[in-house]
Amino acid sequence: MSAAAANASPIKALVFDVFGTVVDWRSSIIREGKALAKRKGIGHVDWAEFADAWRAGYGPAMNRVRKGELPWMNIDPLHRLILDGLLVRFKIDGLEEADKEHFNRAWHRLDAWPDSARGLTLLRKKFICATLSNGNVSLLVNMAKYAGLQWDTVLSAELMKAYKPDAIVYQRAAEMLGAGPAETLMVAAHKGDLQGARRAGLKAAFVERPLEKGPGGKADTGREDWMDYYARDFVDLAKQLGVRG
Amino acid sequence: MSAAAANASPIKALVFDVFGTVVDWRSSIIREGKALAKRKGIGHVDWAEFADAWRAGYGPAMNRVRKGELPWMNIDPLHRLILDGLLVRFKIDGLEEADKEHFNRAWHRLDAWPDSARGLTLLRKKFICATLSNGNVSLLVNMAKYAGLQWDTVLSAELMKAYKPDAIVYQRAAEMLGAGPAETLMVAAHKGDLQGARRAGLKAAFVERPLEKGPGGKADTGREDWMDYYARDFVDLAKQLGVRG
Numbered sequence: 464m465s466a467a468a469a470n471a472s473p474i475k476a477l478v479f480d481v482f483g484t485v486v487d488w489r490s491s492i493i494r495e496g497k498a499l500a501k502r503k504g505i506g507h508v509d510w511a512e513f514a515d516a517w518r519a520g521y522g523p524a525m526n527r528v529r530k531g532e533l534p535w536m537n538i539d540p541l542h543r544l545i546l547d548g549l550l551v552r553f554k555i556d557g558l559e560e561a562d563k564e565h566f567n568r569a570w571h572r573l574d575a576w577p578d579s580a581r582g583l584t585l586l587r588k589k590f591i592c593a594t595l596s597n598g599n600v601s602l603l604v605n606m607a608k609y610a611g612l613q614w615d616t617v618l619s620a621e622l623m624k625a626y627k628p629d630a631i632v633y634q635r636a637a638e639m640l641g642a643g644p645a646e647t648l649m650v651a652a653h654k655g656d657l658q659g660a661r662r663a664g665l666k667a668a669f670v671e672r673p674l675e676k677g678p679g680g681k682a683d684t685g686r687e688d689w690m691d692y693y694a695r696d697f698v699d700l701a702k703q704l705g706v707r708g
Numbered sequence: 709m710s711a712a713a714a715n716a717s718p719i720k721a722l723v724f725d726v727f728g729t730v731v732d733w734r735s736s737i738i739r740e741g742k743a744l745a746k747r748k749g750i751g752h753v754d755w756a757e758f759a760d761a762w763r764a765g766y767g768p769a770m771n772r773v774r775k776g777e778l779p780w781m782n783i784d785p786l787h788r789l790i791l792d793g794l795l796v797r798f799k800i801d802g803l804e805e806a807d808k809e810h811f812n813r814a815w816h817r818l819d820a821w822p823d824s825a826r827g828l829t830l831l832r833k834k835f836i837c838a839t840l841s842n843g844n845v846s847l848l849v850n851m852a853k854y855a856g857l858q859w860d861t862v863l864s865a866e867l868m869k870a871y872k873p874d875a876i877v878y879q880r881a882a883e884m885l886g887a888g889p890a891e892t893l894m895v896a897a898h899k900g901d902l903q904g905a906r907r908a909g910l911k912a913a914f915v916e917r918p919l920e921k922g923p924g925g926k927a928d929t930g931r932e933d934w935m936d937y938y939a940r941d942f943v944d945l946a947k948q949l950g951v952r953g
Contacts (some may be wrong), residue, residue: 599884600885600886604838604886605886607860615849615862639846640845640849641845641846641847
């Protein structure tokens with residue numbers, strides 16, 4: 464669809480991917496790992512490697528739920544399942560249950576990218592702005608408070624008991640916001656998520672987050688024909704969507 | 709439960725009834741009725757009576773869904789069902805479909821009580837604050853934008869496909885916010901809603917809204933033993949919950 468055609472149906476609501484798109488999960492998990500290491504005297508772990516491994520476990524864990532190998536569960540226990548495996552793999556011993564729970568909830572305490580709060584404030588002047596994350600509701604609510612992000616509401620795949628990129632997640636989100644799929648713009652830094660949204664009839668805005676996977680991490684950026692919008696950050700997206708600063 | 713016992717388990721989250729508790733539905737619907745009357749030249753309708761009749765149809769309509777006489781539907785079509793009956797009863801003819809839809813969505817454009825926004829800002833300093841209304845998500849999102857209310861998230865009975873005072877609505881809301889039932893405080897101006905919350909294990913804060921049913925409307929106020937908190941308004945509730953202004 465050309466940008467002109469995309470603009471033909473007016474946008475009412477924006478739904479945002481969160482991990483990587485709104486918040487910098489990698490730096491935040493590294494920070495939390497280092498804090499844990501300092502508190503517990505753990506000297507041998509590369510926390511960047513640990514953060515990447517934790518994140519890498521996320522897709523496969525959701526797939527196990529999708530395939531019915533695991534019963535429905537939200538992201539908190541899935542993160543914990545991955546964490547328990549990584550503690551063995553990285554030879555981290557001697558953590559109390561409370562330490563593990565606190566560390567698992569590091570995903571509730573992720574820092575926003577520098578433009579996120581400001582861009583969101585701009586975008587909310589003109590549009591309904593909601594999360595649409597595979598993260599659970601309480602994770603997203605706690606994160607918003609922690610990171611100073613203000614949403615119109617928090618929507619989560621938890622509400623649909625399905626995970627993105629399943630079409631039902633995008634479609635129900637639009638419906639709950641009182642918007643048609645074509646009136647709803649999915650905002651994400653990940654092409655797979657945006658392609659899922661497009662298959663469900665939503666519009667797609669790619670936002671560049673070149674550092675999501677770290678300085679040498681090769682984030683999958685680059686404009687493609689099917690994208691309705693392509694933005695450097697949330698402030699740039701607001702400008703492209705006609706919001707006055 | 710005594711106030712001391714109630715305070716033994718710390719409160720993490722507040723969930724708010726909305727119609728009547730946060731917003732003044734009656735004055736707002738009267739205002740919208742008068743605007744419609746002016747636009748369409750309708751001279752014979754008492755809009756206070758109309759507003760009261762619309763609201764009076766709400767409980768019975770939800771009961772028809774609860775009993776399976778109507779399929780699951782959210783509040784927008786239920787409001788419309790009641791409206792269509794009232795247009796006949798009040799002999800209001802000649803409205804276009806677009807007029808009816810706009811009037812039905814008057815419930816998305818309700819004014820807050822004077823203390824609501826300020827009280828909510830105070831309460832959010834210390835607690836997660838979410839709606840918990842039988843109103844649907846988009847109604848609550850639109851109303852928050854219209855009335856200048858800022859929630860941590862919007863929770864609605866729509867998410868549970870059940871209506872308050874069914875216990876599942878309160879219990880799932882607490883769970884979604886990552887709080888135990890006893891860590892969750894239901895805030896409402898209606899005793900039936902609070903009793904439903906108590907049956908589901910939540911705590912209960914009554915907030916006086918003496919004008920909810922109009923100047924002569926006899927709102928059901930008055931402290932009762934089972935209430936954990938009893939407040940004049942949201943600012944008073946914040947004070948009682950130890951929030952510093």
